[in-house]
Amino acid sequence: GNSVTQMEGPVTLSEEAFLTINCTYTATGYPSLFWYVQYPGEGLQLLLKATKADDKGSNKGFEATYRKETTSFHLEKGSVQVSDSAVYFCALSERTGFQKLVFGTGTRLLVSP
Amino acid sequence: NAGVTQTPKFRVLKTGQSMTLLCAQDMNHEYMYWYRQDPGMGLRLIHYSVGEGTTAKGEVPDGYNVSRLKKQNFLLGLESAAPSQTSVYFCASSHPPNTEAFFGQGTRLTVV
Numbered sequence: 001g002n003s004v005t006q007m008e009g010p011v012t013l014s015e016e017a018f019l020t021i022n023c024t025y026t027a028t029g030y031p032s033l034f035w036y037v038q039y040p041g042e043g044l045q046l047l048l049k050a051t052k053a054d055d056k057g058s059n060k061g062f063e064a065t066y067r068k069e070t071t072s073f074h075l076e077k078g079s080v081q082v083s084d085s086a087v088y089f090c091a092l093s094e095r096t097g098f099q100k101l102v103f104g105t106g107t108r109l110l111v112s113p
Numbered sequence: 114n115a116g117v118t119q120t121p122k123f124r125v126l127k128t129g130q131s132m133t134l135l136c137a138q139d140m141n142h143e144y145m146y147w148y149r150q151d152p153g154m155g156l157r158l159i160h161y162s163v164g165e166g167t168t169a170k171g172e173v174p175d176g177y178n179v180s181r182l183k184k185q186n187f188l189l190g191l192e193s194a195a196p197s198q199t200s201v202y203f204c205a206s207s208h209p210p211n212t213e214a215f216f217g218q219g220t221r222l223t224v225v
Contacts, residue, residue: 101158
């Protein structure tokens with residue numbers, strides 16, 4: 001079945017450091033890919049998405065590129081802020097049938113001043 | 114905009130008790146979902162609905178029941194709570210073909 005694998009956390013960075021959170025996926029079809037973010041005490045919210053190979057999703061300084069050849073969707077940000085501290089979830093959705101979202105286990109990011 | 118609202122936000126149950134979690138969305142979405150979030154396991158789908166009057170099982174449905182009598186509401190029931198059901202529960206909704214899901218703020222349930 002479909003699955004998403006994320007790097008283990010927590011990821012601890014100083015403010016203004018470069019961020020990469022790795023995400024790889026396994027899918028039988030040609031999925032859409034997502035990054036969701038969960039701030040403390042809140043639900044998940046969509047950060048960015050990409051629906052086809054080589055698409056780049058971007059939002060709030062975060063970027064991720066849909067790499068079909070490596071089945072990856074790594075999240076990057078050039079300069080993190082304390083306010084970016086949160087849990088980040090990579091997810092995929094099939095584009096046919098029910099289109100269920102399948103989530104990775106999440107990666108906690110801690111940014112210190 | 115309210116979006117997706119979950120009730121209650123916190124609850125403590127004794128083993129064997131029953132309860133219902135309510136999810137309401139005001140976006141006229143067709144699809145609604147219940148997930149549970151446990152440390153190190155991400156989000157796992159419990160049940161889902163693709164429209165009013167329909168429900169289906171997800172990955173971890175045992176011990177839960179659901180109903181979708183109205184399009185805007187999706188109820189999750191625990192008939193006889195067990196400590197293994199201690200978790201944070203999230204409701205979400207989406208509208209095909211856009212697969213972006215909108216989440217509620219969660220219900221933290223503790224079963225003692």
